[in-house]
Amino acid sequence: MWISPFITKSNSVGEIMFKVMLALIPGIALYVWYFGPAILVSLTLASLTALATEAAMLKLRERPLKPFLSDNSALLTAWLLALSIPPLAPWWMVVVGTAFAIAVSKHLYGGLGNNTFNPAMIGYAVLIISFPVHMTHWLTPHALGGIELSFAEQLSYIFKGVLPNGLTLDAVTMATPLDTLKTQLHLGLSVHDISDMPIYGHLAGKGSEMVALGFAIGGVYLLLNRIITWHLPLAYLGALFATAGIFHLVDPTHYVTPLFHWFSGAAMLGAFFILTDPVTSPTTAKGKIIFAVGAGVLTYLIRAFGGFPDGMAFATLFMNICVPLIDAWTQPKVFGKKGGKQ
Amino acid sequence: MKAAFKFHGGVHPPTHKTESTRTPIAQTALPSKLVIPLHQHVGARAKPVVQVGEHVLKGQMIGKPEGRLSNAVHASTSGTVSAIDLQLVAHHSGQPDLCVTIVPDGRDEWIAHTGVDYKQTAHTELRHLLRQAGVVGLGGAVFPSDLKAYSNKHKIKTMVLNGAECEPYITCDDMLMRERPADILRGAEVLRELLYAEEILIGIEDNKPEAIAAMRQAVIDGKHEHMTVVAVPTVYPSGGAKQLMRILTGIEVAAGVRSTEKGLQCFNVATAYSAWRAIAHGEPLLSRIVTVTGNVAHAQNFEVLLGTPVDELMAQAGSRPDTDKHIMGGPMMGVQLPSATVGITKAANCIIASSPALFPPPKPALPCIRCTRCAEVCPAELQPQDLYWFAKANNFGKAQEFHLFDCIECGACTYVCPSNIPLVNYYRYAKSEIWAREQEAQAAELARERHEFRQLRIEREKQEKAEKLAQKEKAAAVAKAASDAVQMPTATPLGPNADPDDAMQLRIDAALARAKEQASAAHPKNTETLTPQQHAEIAEADARRAKAHEMALSDAEQKSE
Numbered sequence: 050m051w052i053s054p055f056i057t058k059s060n061s062v063g064e065i066m067f068k069v070m071l072a073l074i075p076g077i078a079l080y081v082w083y084f085g086p087a088i089l090v091s092l093t094l095a096s097l098t099a100l101a102t103e104a105a106m107l108k109l110r111e112r113p114l115k116p117f118l119s120d121n122s123a124l125l126t127a128w129l130l131a132l133s134i135p136p137l138a139p140w141w142m143v144v145v146g147t148a149f150a151i152a153v154s155k156h157l158y159g160g161l162g163n164n165t166f167n168p169a170m171i172g173y174a175v176l177i178i179s180f181p182v183h184m185t186h187w188l189t190p191h192a193l194g195g196i197e198l199s200f201a202e203q204l205s206y207i208f209k210g211v212l213p214n215g216l217t218l219d220a221v222t223m224a225t226p227l228d229t230l231k232t233q234l235h236l237g238l239s240v241h242d243i244s245d246m247p248i249y250g251h252l253a254g255k256g257s258e259m260v261a262l263g264f265a266i267g268g269v270y271l272l273l274n275r276i277i278t279w280h281l282p283l284a285y286l287g288a289l290f291a292t293a294g295i296f297h298l299v300d301p302t303h304y305v306t307p308l309f310h311w312f313s314g315a316a317m318l319g320a321f322f323i324l325t326d327p328v329t330s331p332t333t334a335k336g337k338i339i340f341a342v343g344a345g346v347l348t349y350l351i352r353a354f355g356g357f358p359d360g361m362a363f364a365t366l367f368m369n370i371c372v373p374l375i376d377a378w379t380q381p382k383v384f385g386k387k388g389g390k391q
Numbered sequence: 392m393k394a395a396f397k398f399h400g401g402v403h404p405p406t407h408k409t410e411s412t413r414t415p416i417a418q419t420a421l422p423s424k425l426v427i428p429l430h431q432h433v434g435a436r437a438k439p440v441v442q443v444g445e446h447v448l449k450g451q452m453i454g455k456p457e458g459r460l461s462n463a464v465h466a467s468t469s470g471t472v473s474a475i476d477l478q479l480v481a482h483h484s485g486q487p488d489l490c491v492t493i494v495p496d497g498r499d500e501w502i503a504h505t506g507v508d509y510k511q512t513a514h515t516e517l518r519h520l521l522r523q524a525g526v527v528g529l530g531g532a533v534f535p536s537d538l539k540a541y542s543n544k545h546k547i548k549t550m551v552l553n554g555a556e557c558e559p560y561i562t563c564d565d566m567l568m569r570e571r572p573a574d575i576l577r578g579a580e581v582l583r584e585l586l587y588a589e590e591i592l593i594g595i596e597d598n599k600p601e602a603i604a605a606m607r608q609a610v611i612d613g614k615h616e617h618m619t620v621v622a623v624p625t626v627y628p629s630g631g632a633k634q635l636m637r638i639l640t641g642i643e644v645a646a647g648v649r650s651t652e653k654g655l656q657c658f659n660v661a662t663a664y665s666a667w668r669a670i671a672h673g674e675p676l677l678s679r680i681v682t683v684t685g686n687v688a689h690a691q692n693f694e695v696l697l698g699t700p701v702d703e704l705m706a707q708a709g710s711r712p713d714t715d716k717h718i719m720g721g722p723m724m725g726v727q728l729p730s731a732t733v734g735i736t737k738a739a740n741c742i743i744a745s746s747p748a749l750f751p752p753p754k755p756a757l758p759c760i761r762c763t764r765c766a767e768v769c770p771a772e773l774q775p776q777d778l779y780w781f782a783k784a785n786n787f788g789k790a791q792e793f794h795l796f797d798c799i800e801c802g803a804c805t806y807v808c809p810s811n812i813p814l815v816n817y818y819r820y821a822k823s824e825i826w827a828r829e830q831e832a833q834a835a836e837l838a839r840e841r842h843e844f845r846q847l848r849i850e851r852e853k854q855e856k857a858e859k860l861a862q863k864e865k866a867a868a869v870a871k872a873a874s875d876a877v878q879m880p881t882a883t884p885l886g887p888n889a890d891p892d893d894a895m896q897l898r899i900d901a902a903l904a905r906a907k908e909q910a911s912a913a914h915p916k917n918t919e920t921l922t923p924q925q926h927a928e929i930a931e932a933d934a935r936r937a938k939a940h941e942m943a944l945s946d947a948e949q950k951s952e
Contacts, residue, residue, distance in 0.1 A: 052483075052816055054802035055722040055750040056404055056559070060809045062757050116757060162758030162810075327762040332776055376777070383794045384399070384633070384771045385645025 062161075065276055066121035069322065072270045073128055076263035076318070080132075083256035084188045087136035087203040091143050092128055098147040099127035106156035122161055126150055129169035129322060133315060133362070134176060135187045137222060140208050142183055146172035166369045167329045170362040177357065185358075186222040190256030193247060196220055226254030227314045228358035230305060239302040244309075253312040261317040268321025280337035281330060282320040288345025289316060296353065310349065315361035319348070323361065329369045336372075336379040344368045394594070394623040396641040398634045400768040401626035402803045404559050404723065406598060410690040411562045411682050416570055417693050419707055425467055425493045425698030426734035427453065428480045432527040433534045434460030439491060445472045448502040450675050453491045456522055462535045463525040465675040467696035470495040481701070481719050481733045483726035490734065493698065504673035509581045514541075517585060517670060524669035525676040525737075530564075530630070530659030531720060533738045536666060539656060540585035548654040549640055550588040552579050552663060554595040554602065555623060555630035558721025561741040563680040564660050566692045568595065568602035572609035575660050578667030580615060586656055590617045592639040593660075596629060597622040627723060628801040632657040634770050646771070646797035661740075681735060683708040685718070685743035698734040701742055705731065710744050718743040722750065723802045757810040765804035765814060771797045775804040779814050782821035787828070790821050798822075835936045845907075852904045859897065 080088045103123040107114050127147050134146065150172030158164040177184045189195050198206065198213070198221050205211050212218065224232065226248055233243045243249070252258050271277045293307035310316060315323070324330055324341055331340045344364040351360025430436040437454025441447055447466040454464035470493045478490040509517055518537040527533040530553055552575075556564040568575060583591055593610075595603050607620045623629050623638050633644050636655050644650045650657060658666075661680065668674040677697060681704065684690035688709025695704055701717055702710075718725040719739050728742075735742075743749075765775035773794055781790035795818060804814040 052727070052813070052819070053718075053720075053723060053725050054805050054815070055718060055725070055745065057753065057805065057811065058402070058404070058807050060807070061754075061811070062760055062809045065760075065762065065809055116755060120757060122760075160758065162760045327760050330761075332761055332763045332766060332774060380774065380793070381772065383645075383773055383797050384637075385643035385648065385797075386794075387643070 062120045062122065066125045068274060068276050069271065070121065070125055070128060072267035072276075073132070073264070073322065075266045076132070076260055079260045079263035083190045083192065083259055084136065085191070085197070085203065086200055087188060087207070088131070090204065090207055091131040091134065091136050091138065094140055094143045095127035095131040095147045096124055098144045099123040099151050102148045102151040103156075106152055106160075110156060110160065112160065117161060120161060123151055123155075126155070126168045126172075129318070130172040132318060133169065133173045134184060135222070137186050137188060137203065137206060137218075138176075138183055139206075139210060142176055142180055145179075146176045149175050162328055164328055165372075167323055167326050167365055170323060170365045170369075173362045174366060177362070185224055185228065186218055187225050189221065189223050189248075190254075192250075192255050223248065225314065225358055226257060227352060230309075231352075231358055234303060240305050241302065244305070252306075252308045253310075258312040261312040264317040264321060268317070271321060271325070277321065277325040278334070278337070280334055281324045281341045284338040284341035285320045285324055285345045285348075286311060286316070288342040289349055290345075292346050292349040296349075304353065310352065314352070314359035316348065319344075319361040319365065323365055324368075329365075329372065331372050331375045331379065333376060333379040333381055335381070336375040339375050339379065340368050340372065343371065394621050394638045396638050397624065397626075398629070398637045398770050399772045400770050400803065401628065401634075402768050402806050403625070404627060404806060406625070407560045407684070408562050408565065408598065411560070411684045411692055412565060412601075414689075414691050416566050416680055417691055417707075419693045419695050419699060419704060421468060421495050421497060421499065422696070422699045422703045423494075424473070424700065425470070425495065425696060426478055426490050426700060426732070427464060427467065427493065427698035428478070428488050428490045428734060428736055429454040429464050430480075430488050431464060431533060431697070431736040431738065432462040432525075433532065434458070434462060436489060437461060437464045439475050439489070441466075441472050441475070441491065443472050443475055446470070446496075447472060447493060448500055450502040450504055450677060452523070452675070453493075456535075460535065460538065462527055463523050463675070464491070465525055465677055465697075466491075466493055467677040467698050468493070468495045469498050469500040479730045479733050481726075481728055481736050481739055485729040491698075504675075506671040506673045509584065509670050512670075514585055517581065520670055521666060524665075524674070526662065526665050526669050527676070527737050528659055529661035529665060529679060529737060529740065530632075531724075531738055531740055532632075533736075536582075536658070536662055539658070540582050540666075542586055542651045542656065545649075545651040546654060547586040547588040547651060547656050548590070549656075550579070550583050550586055550591045551632070551636055551639055551655060551657040552591055552593040552618075552660055553630060553632065553635055553657055554593055554599075554606070554660040555635050556599070557596055557625070557627045557630035558723050558725075558741075559627075560684050560743055561682050561721050562684075563682045563692055563740050565599045565602045566682075567661055567664060567680050568599070569605045571664060572602075572605045573613055574667045575664045576606070576609050576613050576615050576618065577671065578663035578665070579618070579658070579660075581666055581670055582658055582663060583617065588617075588656065590619070591615075593618060593620045594623045594629070594635045594639050595620060596625045598625040627803065628770055628799070631770065631799055631801060633799070646794070676737060679735070679737060679739070681739055682741040683744075684741065686711045686714045686746040686749050687744050695735045695739075697737060700732050700734055701728060702731040704735065704742065705744055708744075711746065713746045713748070714744040715747060716745045718745050718750075723806065724800065753813065754811045756812045759810055759812060762809060764807045764809065768803040768807050770801060770803065771799055773798060775814050775818075778821075779812065779817050782817040785824070787821055787825050791825065795821055795825075831936055849904075849907075852900055855897065855900060856904075 100123060103118060104114055107117055130146055130150055150168040154166050154168040154171035155164045202213055230243055248255055250258050268282055289310055290307040293310040296304035297306050324344055331337050347364035347367060348360040351357055351363055429439060435458045438457045440455050441453045449466060449469045451466045452463050453466050456463050472491060473494045474492040477487040480488045521537040526536040554564050554568050579591055593606060603620060603622050610618045610620060621639055628634055629638060637643050642653050644653050665676050678694050680692050681695045682692050691708055717728045717731055719728055720741055759776055759779060761776050763776060769775055777793050778790055778795055798818045800815050802815045808814055
């Protein structure tokens with residue numbers, strides 16, 4: 050016998066994931082505007098790999114294909130990963146990273162809803178550890194006016210590894226603003242000197258700061274549509290701002306402004322799209338805040354003192370492990386058992 | 392007045408209330424028969440007091456309350472009792488229950504009845520009248536009202552009158568408030584008197600402006616001094632007693648706590664109405680307002696005689712041919728009726744004719760993605776995604792730790808789940824499993840105690856027998872020693888100093904021991920004659936008990952950690 054409730058609100062996992070992907074569009078559009086269409090190639094490549102891997106894993110696990118392929122979760126993972134790696138990365142890197150994310154960090158953990166770690170960040174971690182050099186070849190923004198590859202030349206490099214005659218990869222790519230900052234600080238330059246370099250714009254890297262803004266706009270859309278709550282992004286950005294702010298106040302010649310950190314690297318993408326993955330983040334309001342504060346502080350520490358240029362991915366992965374503990378510790382009081390008033 | 396407080400969460404399903412509020416409450420035609428269950432209330436089933444073939448009058452008691460927590464059942468019209476037997480009833484268990492079937496004689500002839508002036512009547516008498524009139528909570532909980540209209544330990548400050556009616560489709564309270572507000576308020580006044588409550592707060596969802604206006608006018612017209620009608624925001628489940636109390640007073644009554652401990656008591660508007668009819672007019676609860684809606688031609692509210700078969704009722708509303716089932720209550724918490732032939736009961740506030748088009752079957756469930764939409768809407772402020780996880784894993788100890796029993800089963804979590812997981816079903820399942828295991832554990836504990844006591848007694852009896860024998864021998868020796876053939880004055884084998892009570896006790900014990908021995912001697916024979924299947928069943932039951940015991944132990948361990 051069918052038991053109540055007999056009605057349900059019409060929403061689905063697929064719809065939620067779709068809206069999250071929709072919210073990525075402003076960021077992607079600005080990416081294309083400032084850096085050219087190469088990112089669309091890696092997005093497509095990652096999407097196809099994700100769907101193929103998802104289908105293969107579902108088949109192996111004897112699960113129905115249709116409901117899971119249409120839940121859009123694999124596509125979202127693919128997009129987040131593609132956005133985290135350099136657009137000029139060779140095609141096989143995108144494929145390896147995406148396949149690993151879907152096959153190992155999602156399906157081997159039990160598939161949708163059961164993974165401990167954010168699959169996109171696992172994919173990123175695998176790539177940056179296995180192919181660190183390739184992961185540093187980021188495109189130069191148009192605004193810098195350097196040598197630019199045509200779309201055909203970009204495709205040729207991505208799929209065949211061939212650059213036009215007379216060009217080296219270093220001539221058409223650059224390190225990220227975060228990476229450059231770290232290198233230059235090591236060379237003894239002050240923050241002030243470094244930020245006068247042409248690759249920096251208003252707040253952070255030229256172009257990339259605008260892409261970050263695009264992700265923030267998408268994040269606001271998610272908040273307004275109640276796909277995510279304010280807890281994770283606000284606590285993350287707040288913690289990152291506060292930590293960076295303290296260091297910046299104490300020693301502004303060696304530590305950049307908190308706004309630089311907000312608009313550099315994966316901070317905005319992470320705050321609104323990566324930490325907010327419901328499967329791998331805590332469920333309680335208090336837990337979300339603890340989780341995001343932890344990730345914010347760790348991101349800063351890795352960026353400022355760690356071996357990697359950006360800390361978002363490893364901060365997320367580290368906090369992912371703590372989720373069951375955080376959830377257990379932050380169980381809220383239930384109706385009528387709050388004490389206090391009464 | 393607007394509500395000052397709100398509760399956490401809640402959902403806004405489409406209300407579908409206008410369909411059934413376009414026309415006034417209609418009277419139903421006399422049905423061909425009435426199937427009146429004797430168990431329409433919380434507590435013990437009423438005991439039938441009529442015979443098959445007996446002619447009964449309208450309002451005549453056909454089932455009398457048995458025990459303190461019970462209630463009366465009456466003949467809804469005059470006619471002949473054609474059967475007293477097990478019939479399917481409007482209950483989610485789907486199990487048949489004892490019903491009195493009455494074939495109406497068409498005269499609808501009342502039994503002699505008269506009301507009392509409640510101001511001149513003792514409270515105990517008023518409560519007795521409510522009980523004898525079969526007045527129970529008509530919001531759906533059907534708890535005997537006489538027991539609720541009483542508070543000796545706790546002072547009641549506020550009596551909440553529940554006219555929220557938050558479930559979609561249901562409009563019976565709405566129409567009752569529009570059409571008969573005066574009697575509702577008079578009934579509420581009686582209940583307030585019984586509780587010595589200081590004030591009455593009447594909560595009505597603000598999607599019922601007509602009812603709010605009618606009730607406000609009735610408060611003025613009736614010069615009711617202690618009453619306030621409060622428009623509460625339309626959000627399901629504001630009509631849950633604890634949610635409404637929270638909205639109206641800001642006070643939260645936790646699960647397992649009586650609202651009277653917090654100075655609150657809550658009645659449904661229809662209950663207050665029935666209480667007034669019972670007290671002032673001597674009319675027992677014979678009918679109730681039922682919303683007939685859903686897949687019907689004319690959705691409407693009917694005043695329906697209790698026991699009216701659902702299909703006869705639906706026919707009057709023009710049931711459509713593609714109707715495949717009937718739901719009693721609303722779409723959020725209602726139950727699917729086991730058959731359309733069951734009689735309308737006191738709990739039946741609404742019957743929805745359902746069709747696959749109206750309520751499509753649920754989509755297949757996907758895994759939980761921990762999105763916590765369920766936690767956002769949970770009015771009990773639980774973490775439904777965790778409860779689901781534990782219930783699914785049969786980890787009932789953990790589920791209880793996460794406040795499983797605070798769940799009010801409102802279904803809001805299932806309503807919003809993007810993965811289409813029937814969450815509330817998992818909680819119902821976990822609760823029933825826990826109850827079953829507790830019962831088993833209790834039974835096992837009782838059996839263990841009995842066994843140990845028996846061992847103890849056998850031991851004691853043995854010892855006593857030995858003592859008795861020793862004393863007997865001693866007495867005989869003494870007797871022998873008194874060789875001058877002096878006869879012992881009594882037949883008691885005890886020594887001269889023995890207390891006669893002890894002697895009596897010994898004889899009783901001895902008799903009991905004999906009976907016991909006979910019983911235990913007979914026992915093995917019983918098991919010897921069992922079939923292998925029965926043996927298997929016994930073994931299975933034993934294994935289950937052992938498992939329950941183990942679970943109880945491990946639970947206890949977990950708790951002590």
